[in-house]
Amino acid sequence: xxxxxxxxxxxxxxxxxxxxxxxxxxxxxxxxxxxxxxxxxxxxxxxxxxxxxxxxxxxxxxxxxxxxxxxxxxxxxxxxxxxxxxxxxxxxxxxxxxxxxxxxxxxxxxxxxxxxxxxxxxxxxxxxxxxxxxxxxxxxxxxxxxxxxxxxxxxxxxxxxxxxxxxxxxxxxxxxxxxxxxxxxxxxxxxxxxx
Numbered sequence: 001x002x003x004x005x006x007x008x009x010x011x012x013x014x015x016x017x018x019x020x021x022x023x024x025x026x027x028x029x030x031x032x033x034x035x036x037x038x039x040x041x042x043x044x045x046x047x048x049x050x051x052x053x054x055x056x057x058x059x060x061x062x063x064x065x066x067x068x069x070x071x072x073x074x075x076x077x078x079x080x081x082x083x084x085x086x087x088x089x090x091x092x093x094x095x096x097x098x099x100x101x102x103x104x105x106x107x108x109x110x111x112x113x114x115x116x117x118x119x120x121x122x123x124x125x126x127x128x129x130x131x132x133x134x135x136x137x138x139x140x141x142x143x144x145x146x147x148x149x150x151x152x153x154x155x156x157x158x159x160x161x162x163x164x165x166x167x168x169x170x171x172x173x174x175x176x177x178x179x180x181x182x183x184x185x186x187x188x189x190x191x192x193x194x195x
Contacts, residue, residue, distance in 0.1 A: 058178055083138075
């Protein structure tokens with residue numbers, strides 16, 4: 001998978017990446033401004049860091065765990081699944097094999113992912129996309145879920161500190177701290193469980 005090029009930020013864009021700035025942009029960001037957020041997150045990377053990804057520096061669980069969502073918020077489980085799906089792209093060949101198997105058992109792949117992810121994770125390879133793709137995927141999740149309100153508590157999913165942590169997470173994603181090197185599946189268990 002070849003990395004995508006990014007648009008250069010305009011002259012008005014801040015010279016140095018600041019997680020608080022990114023968090024603030026996300027707080028007030030519309031979908032149209034998502035590209036600006038991505039440009040900010042990658043503005044000061046040297047060209048070779050924009051295209052060559054050599055190592056994983058942070059583990060995804062700790063990255064995801066930085067965004068503390070109230071356990072009582074009704075949208076928390078759905079947000080956590082969306083965040084997981086933004087980080088991990090499932091290998092299509094493995095997905096199709098598991099889909100076939102589940103269909104024979106009268107089960108749906110998406111429902112199984114939703115309620116029994118551990119079973120799926122043991123049977124499909126997953127990879128973390130290159131930094132710019134990951135930033136786009138994470139930004140989409142933050143923009144779509146952050147402003148949603150719980151009907152029961154009337155509270156927004158993201159607080160100001162959640163947006164700030166999301167900004168920091170985007171910074172790490174832009175630097176390639178989560179992405180798998182091309183062709184590697186670091187999220188694969190040494191021996192996959194049989195179907």
